[in-house]
Amino acid sequence: MGAGGTNGGTGRFLIGLIMMIAGGYLFLDAVKVSHGFGMGYRLYSFGGFHLTGGMVLVPFIFGIGIIFYNSKNLLGWLLSVSSLVMLAFGIISSLKFSLRSMSSFELLTIIVLVVGGLGLFLSSLRNLSAADDPQ
Numbered sequence: 001m002g003a004g005g006t007n008g009g010t011g012r013f014l015i016g017l018i019m020m021i022a023g024g025y026l027f028l029d030a031v032k033v034s035h036g037f038g039m040g041y042r043l044y045s046f047g048g049f050h051l052t053g054g055m056v057l058v059p060f061i062f063g064i065g066i067i068f069y070n071s072k073n074l075l076g077w078l079l080s081v082s083s084l085v086m087l088a089f090g091i092i093s094s095l096k097f098s099l100r101s102m103s104s105f106e107l108l109t110i111i112v113l114v115v116g117g118l119g120l121f122l123s124s125l126r127n128l129s130a131a132d133d134p135q
Contacts, residue, residue, distance in 0.1 A: 019117025
């Protein structure tokens with residue numbers, strides 16, 4: 001048995017997988033991630049009111065105080081957890097992705113590795129002996 005439980009080529013499977021991994025690595029290496037998050041920058045807007053990262057921490061502070069005063073108080077847990085969720089969502093939503101400048105050779109290499117590797121990978125999953133059969 002070969003790749004995928006068929007009589008196909010295990011070599012095609014491995015070469016395709018290696019090509020996809022290499023192309024994916026080169027692609028992800030070319031992606032530049034930046035952010036616009038800060039304590040003074042707005043995270044959320046409600047009408048004309050802008051909620052900043054620092055403002056999200058105010059309910060967190062009160063929630064922590066309530067939790068330390070009485071750990072069974074549901075309001076303290078609600079304030080703390082909701083503030084942390086809003087802060088995490090604000091950080092993730094402020095990320096910006098862009099591709100760095102690259103030559104056409106680099107871009108074509110990435111495309112050939114990813115798409116060619118995918119083609120080899122998928123072709124290894126079909127039954128080659130049945131495909132060569134003239135029936």
